[in-house]
Amino acid sequence: MLLGVIADGFTGASDIANTLAKGRPGQGGLRTVQYLGIPDGMAAPDVEAGVIALKSRSIEAAAAVEQSLAALRWLLEQGCRQIVFKYCSTFDSTSAGNIGPVAEALAEALDVKGVVACPAFPGAGRTVYQGHLFVKDRSLNESGLQNHPLNPMTDADIRRWLRLQTTADVGHVDIGVVRQGPAEIEAALQEDAARNRTLVIVDAITDDDLVAIGRAVVSHRLVTGGSGIAIGLAANFVEHGLAVGTGAAAIGVEGPEAVLAGSCSGATREQIEVHRRNHPTFAIDVDAVMDGSITTKDVTSFLLANQGRAPLAYSSCTPDAVQAIQVRFGREKVAKALDDLFAQIAQQLVRAGIRRLVVAGGETSGAVVSALDLGALTIGAEIDPGVPVLLSGGECPIALALKSGNFGAPDFFINAVKRLAGR
Incomplete structure (x- = not known):
């Protein structure tokens, strides 16, 4: 290396x-x-x-x-x-x-x-x-x-x-x-x-x-x-002749897809608005997460029922709304509850056969990939600046796109879903 x-x-x-x-x-x-x-x-x-x-x-x-x-x-x-x-x-x-x-x-x-x-x-x-x-x-x-x-x-x-x-x-x-x-x-x-x-x-x-x-x-x-x-x-x-200068691999997998968004950045909120015009979306109410009235099963059931339509589940909201929630419950408590929720959703989706997963938000992405424990990831072609296709190993590989909150074009989610299939 x-x-x-x-x-x-x-x-x-x-x-x-x-x-x-x-x-x-x-x-x-x-x-x-x-x-x-x-x-x-x-x-x-x-x-x-x-x-x-x-x-x-x-x-x-x-x-x-x-x-x-x-x-x-x-x-x-x-x-x-x-x-x-x-x-x-x-x-x-x-x-x-x-x-x-x-x-x-x-x-x-x-x-x-x-x-x-x-x-x-x-x-x-x-x-x-x-x-x-x-x-x-x-x-x-x-x-x-x-x-x-x-x-x-x-x-x-x-x-x-x-x-x-x-x-x-x-x-x-x-x-x-x-x-x-x-x-x-x-x-x-x-x-x-x-x-x-x-x-x-x-x-x-x-x-x-x-x-x-x-x-x-x-x-x-x-x-x-x-x-x-x-x-x-x-x-x-x-x-200096120490490397041969290869390019990123053209990789991807076919199979069911889902999109998860936990970022509250302006770019991600715009991407959600664009995506929801033509695709099924599930808005995760953070208050409901905190009081237990929204569960992992509620979200995963929605995403699995809409396979093939690039379904999106998101907890993203405005800065004012985030601040109000943090005041009510505490910043760290809210962050942990959402991280745990998205981690459990990702685990259940993969167990149910999801093979393409788009995740928006740094903390959300960290929670998801930590929960999935995918090991080393191969780097594929770029979807948008700073966001490549990632592919896990094993008999049932998972294709991932992990997007920082502020990255990506307005139509990033649907483009990512397609690129994860190698299209």
């Missing part, structure tokens, strides 16, 4: 696995496998990039650090030359969150300074300019992410945000330096390292900026960022 990724969520893991597998046009990517948690045994010998998906984004920082260091140890045992710590391109974490502590712990374990921190993903509208994170034409704290139910982002200055989470000063490489090319980027990172700065925010507005950053860190043991940071990394191994 050449490159190892530690991802703090399951949708994010799929996102960066997709980036590594497809690579740059004309160059190809790496043979990539996504692991749902830390594997028990060694990786297959032909795996060039291994992505470990953790569910660590919203847990206590100390626990996130412990899990991430365990993942690092496994990846180093596989021979990885470079490690990527992948977090969300909207930098989902509170001021007391996990991104800074995990990144610092990994840097300390690898004995490195001047580590790139770049959540930019221009293909999904995420850019970094002068150390500030933007979502399309809005600063992060005005993009709707300030209303995130678990990790509200109230400051677009990610240097300032990281300084609240870390012990060392945070550096910055601005877009002017980035546009001068890889040598200048590397020189700036080395200067920050000499100043004892562990993490360095690096501006990126276009994919070409990310390619330049990727070339600059060709010899770095640790890189951190969103999935976009990996755009230029696969090519480094191909150009």
Whole structure:
């Protein structure tokens, strides 16, 4: 294994696995496998990039650090030359969150300074300019992410945000330096390292900026960022003759389908509205979940009764509604109840023969794939930017699409259902 990724969520893991597998046009990517948690045994010998998906984004920082260091140890045992710590391109974490502590712990374990921190993903509208994170034409704290139910982002200055989470000063490489090319980027990172700065925010507005950053860190043991940071990394191994540059596999399975949505993002709510015009939908009332009047059987019965029509079950609602529910029942209690519900629904659906499963929302995806315990997933073709087809192994493989809440076109759900069948 050449490159190892530690991802703090399951949708994010799929996102960066997709980036590594497809690579740059004309160059190809790496043979990539996504692991749902830390594997028990060694990786297959032909795996060039291994992505470990953790569910660590919203847990206590100390626990996130412990899990991430365990993942690092496994990846180093596989021979990885470079490690990527992948977090969300909207930098989902509170001021007391996990991104800074995990990144610092990994840097300390690898004995490195001047580590790139770049959540930019221009293909999904995420850019970094002068150390500030933007979502399309809005600063992060005005993009709707300030209303995130678990990790509200109230400051677009990610240097300032990281300084609240870390012990060392945070550096910055601005877009002017980035546009001068890889040598200048590397020189700036080395200067920050000499100043004892562990993490360095690096501006990126276009994919070409990310390619330049990727070339600059060709010899770095640790890189951190969103999935976009990996755009230029696969090519480094191909150009040095360490990888052959394969593309993502064309995979899929036929069979019954279902769509589950737990995200409350604006993009997912729009996708639900588009989907419900022509497909059966089941709105999961969270109050009813909390008082037990909606059960797993209610939802699964609806989805199974509508096989062949791309049925959708969702708990998504507006930020105001989410806040009101959290006030009534408590944020953690609501999150656990919904995670448990979606996990049990997924288990019952698969037992009943569902073979194509689309899941929207990072926490929901984590709950679903943890419950299904599918092992290593093969990375297939891209459905929408950042969302590939995933295929489990075994005699009855399951095709999955795990979508971050803010990703995907308005008609994502029906397109995903089709692509999971290889169409």
